[in-house]
Amino acid sequence: MIALTLGEIAGIVDGELATGADPALVVDGPAFLDSRKPVPGGLFAAFDGANADGHDFAAAAVAAGAAAMLGSRDVGVPAVIVPDVEAALGQLAHELLRRLPDVTVIALTGSSGKTSTKDLLGQLLSAHAPTVFTEGSFNNEIGLPLTVLRADADTRFLLLEMGARGVGHIKQLCELAPPKVGLVLNIGTAHVGEFGSKEMTAQAKGELIEALPGDGFAVLNADDDYVARMASRTQAPVVWFGEQPSARVRAEDVEIDENGCAGFTLTADGVEAPVRLRFVGEHHVSNALAAAAVCVGVGMPVPAIAAAIDAAEPLSGGRMTVTHRADGVVVIDDAYNANPESMRAGLKALVTLARSRPEGRSWAVLGHMAELGESSAEAHDALGRLAVRLRVDRLLAVGPDARMIHAGALHEGSGGQESATVADADEAIAVLRGELRPGDVVLVKASNSVGLRRVARALLEDAR
Numbered sequence: 079m080i081a082l083t084l085g086e087i088a089g090i091v092d093g094e095l096a097t098g099a100d101p102a103l104v105v106d107g108p109a110f111l112d113s114r115k116p117v118p119g120g121l122f123a124a125f126d127g128a129n130a131d132g133h134d135f136a137a138a139a140v141a142a143g144a145a146a147m148l149g150s151r152d153v154g155v156p157a158v159i160v161p162d163v164e165a166a167l168g169q170l171a172h173e174l175l176r177r178l179p180d181v182t183v184i185a186l187t188g189s190s191g192k193t194s195t196k197d198l199l200g201q202l203l204s205a206h207a208p209t210v211f212t213e214g215s216f217n218n219e220i221g222l223p224l225t226v227l228r229a230d231a232d233t234r235f236l237l238l239e240m241g242a243r244g245v246g247h248i249k250q251l252c253e254l255a256p257p258k259v260g261l262v263l264n265i266g267t268a269h270v271g272e273f274g275s276k277e278m279t280a281q282a283k284g285e286l287i288e289a290l291p292g293d294g295f296a297v298l299n300a301d302d303d304y305v306a307r308m309a310s311r312t313q314a315p316v317v318w319f320g321e322q323p324s325a326r327v328r329a330e331d332v333e334i335d336e337n338g339c340a341g342f343t344l345t346a347d348g349v350e351a352p353v354r355l356r357f358v359g360e361h362h363v364s365n366a367l368a369a370a371a372v373c374v375g376v377g378m379p380v381p382a383i384a385a386a387i388d389a390a391e392p393l394s395g396g397r398m399t400v401t402h403r404a405d406g407v408v409v410i411d412d413a414y415n416a417n418p419e420s421m422r423a424g425l426k427a428l429v430t431l432a433r434s435r436p437e438g439r440s441w442a443v444l445g446h447m448a449e450l451g452e453s454s455a456e457a458h459d460a461l462g463r464l465a466v467r468l469r470v471d472r473l474l475a476v477g478p479d480a481r482m483i484h485a486g487a488l489h490e491g492s493g494g495q496e497s498a499t500v501a502d503a504d505e506a507i508a509v510l511r512g513e514l515r516p517g518d519v520v521l522v523k524a525s526n527s528v529g530l531r532r533v534a535r536a537l538l539e540d541a542r
Contacts, residue, residue, distance in 0.1 A: 079120075079226050080177060081106040083144055084362050087121070088158045088464035090173045091148075093165035100342025103156055105145040108228040109167060112449045113222075116142040123224075124149035125163055168254045172356075173222035174468055175255055181233050183255055184372060187240045187248060187283050188263025190420045191365045192217065193394050194357060195263060197370035201390040203235045206378050211237035214394050215414075219250065226255050235376070236314075239471045243272050245282045252289035259375060260286040260314075261297040263368055267457065268417030272449050280304040282540045290314040297371045299364070300325040319371040320364070327371040329363050336434035338400070338427045340366075344384050346374050351384035356391050358398045358410070358431070361423035394530055399428065401538055406516030408435070412523040412536035416447045417456045421523060422464060428521040439471035443506055443533060445524025446479035462486025462497065473497040476506045477528060500518035503529055 085101030088094060107120030113135035116122070122139040124132030124147050136147040140155045147157040148166060150157060160166040175181065184203075186196060193215050200211030210233050212225045217239040229236050231518035238255055242248045265280045273279040292313045298527050299305040299401065300320035309316050319327040330343040330350075339359040341457040343352050344367075355362055366387055373383045392399060396414030407432060412424050425442060432440035442465050450457050465473050473496060475484040480499070500506045510520065510533070520537060526531040 079108045080108065081231050084156060084158060087148070087170065091158060091160055091169045091378060093158040093160040093166060096147075096155070098151040098158055099101070099146070099156045099158075103145060107145065109148065109170070109222070109224055110144075113139040113142075113148075116144045119145045121145065122147045123163055123167055123436040124153075126150065126332035127222075128526040131450065140530035162371075162501045163264045167220065167223040167227075172254050174227060174229065175236075175388070178229055178231065178233065179538075180308070181229055181236050182259065182376070183236045183238065183257045183269060184259040184261070185222075185238045185240050185252070185255070185286055186261035186263065186368075187242065187286050189266035189268040189283070191259040191263050191361065192239050192241070192363065192415055194369055194392065194397055196237060196367060197393040198357065198362075198387070198390050199261075199291055199372055200237050202369055202373050202378070202383060203237060203376075203392075205382065205389075206373070206376070207234035208232045209235040209237060211235075212239040215239065215241070219254075222255060223252055241509035242282045245273075246285070247374035248285040249289065252286060256291075257286065257289060257371060258291060259297065259313075260290045260293035260294070261372055262286060262299065262305045262308060263365065264299055264302050266417060266419040267450065267453060268419065270449070270453060271449075273450070276304060276324060284311050285313075287312045295375050297368060297375060299368065301364070308400040317371045317375045319367040320482060327367050327374055329367055330522065332360070332363055334360055334430055335374075336431075337433045343372055344380060344387070346370065346380050349380040351381045353384045353387050355387065358400050359423050359427035360430075361420075361427075372382035396526075396534075398424065400431075402477060403538070406438070406518075407514050408438075408519040409428050409518065409534060409537045410521045411531065411538075412521060413445075413528075413530040413534055414522050414526050416445070418447065418450075418461065421447065423512075424431055424521055424523050425465055425468055429470060430469070430520060431518040435517050435519060438515070438519055440469075440473045441474070441510070441514070441518060441520040442470045443474045443476060443510070443520060443522045443530065444483055445476045445530045448527055449524040458482035459489070461487075462492075463490040466492045466496070468488035471496065474506055474509060476500045476524065476530060476533075477502060479528075480524070503532045506530075506533050510537060511540065
């Protein structure tokens with residue numbers, strides 16, 4: 079973050095200085111939320127949440143090196159006091175960007191693959207110029223300002239992941255941090271229970287494209303009809319990616335290796351370069367093309383893009399994170415989130431990995447997919463049927479809300495030995511500990527609220 083005095087911050091956010099606070103005190107570190115991870119010279123944002131009140135930890139944060147607090151009440155530390163901390167963070171982020179005219183804001187959204195693509199694209203852009211990008215899935219009204227406030231005078235690219243729970247949310251984020259480049263990956267059934275339909279999801283995600291200026295550009299998926307139709311919603315030129323021959327950025331000669339990672343020939347503007355991904359799953363080909371298309375648009379040479387893709391690694395845990403245990407068991411932790419599209423991709427990656435290890439078996443440990451609304455039962459049933467068609471060896475449906483996965487498997491022809499239900503994560507762990515053998519490959523996947531990351535952690539701890 080660029081250095082600001084406490085008095086300047088108070089003026090930007092229409093706040094008041096806490097009693098005794100020095101208006102000349104300099105804040106030169108970014109804003110942060112976790113008092114256990116204080117940032118030297120940073121601004122501790124104190125939220126009064128459902129489970130904890132950040133104001134109770136402000137003194138500890140300042141004692142550990144933070145310069146001051148941004149909060150809603152005076153607690154005896156240097157602070158700017160505002161009625162709404164979230165709104166103040168947004169105001170501060172917006173003003174910071176206004177003071178950094180050389181920063182190009184790049185935003186991306188989509189129904190699935192946002193965080194993995196963001197992690198990949200962030201590494202590609204960093205190979206080209208100083209880049210700040212979203213950590214984890216900090217993609218909402220709080221996380222996005224925190225990312226913006228990490229930018230400084232040296233930053234050239236600011237990459238922001240944008241999530242949405244409904245129409246208007248991305249528009250609000252774009253007003254806070256106006257993008258010059260906008261990428262939409264896909265439109266799927268994730269959160270359709272909140273949006274109501276894929277059409278409404280497209281309406282919401284397309285707000286990013288509507289926000290682009292004429293001197294920016296949109297990056298759109300030529301293979302997704304809902305995304306392709308967004309071209310009519312922007313005045314900016316479009317860089318297309320996908321398998322369509324008309325796409326400017328394409329993948330040719332795609333092959334999947336024994337580790338489940340894709341290799342292909344990256345083609346853009348008549349230039350070709352070989353690529354080998356370190357991300358597991360064929361679905362990452364589309365994500366890589368999306369990232370490459372952004373880089374083509376900002377002027378990176380194709381060979382440099384390919385080299386950066388080769389070097390990039392998964393950064394965010396719980397997203398197709400593959401670990402080889404010493405006893406030969408392979409654990410795929412993809413339990414951070416789940417929707418029908420990502421579930422299908424995960425199962426296909428599981429089967430690919432297992433087939434390269436003929437001595438072992440494929441295990442799908444699956445939980446509930448949240449926020450699917452009226453389509454939930456059908457989607458879970460279809461997932462169980464797909465597991466059978468893909469010849470997954472063992473299926474464990476975890477929790478009462480996942481029973482339709484097991485039902486779908488039975489309807490598709492699975493016997494009782496291949497598919498089973500367990501009550502919770504503890505029972506799943508017990509089954510796995512009792513039955514896993516060297517060579518087995520285990521996929522653990524569900525919506526984050528199910529808590530199946532505990533299963534993945536237990537399997538990894540067993541190998542220590």
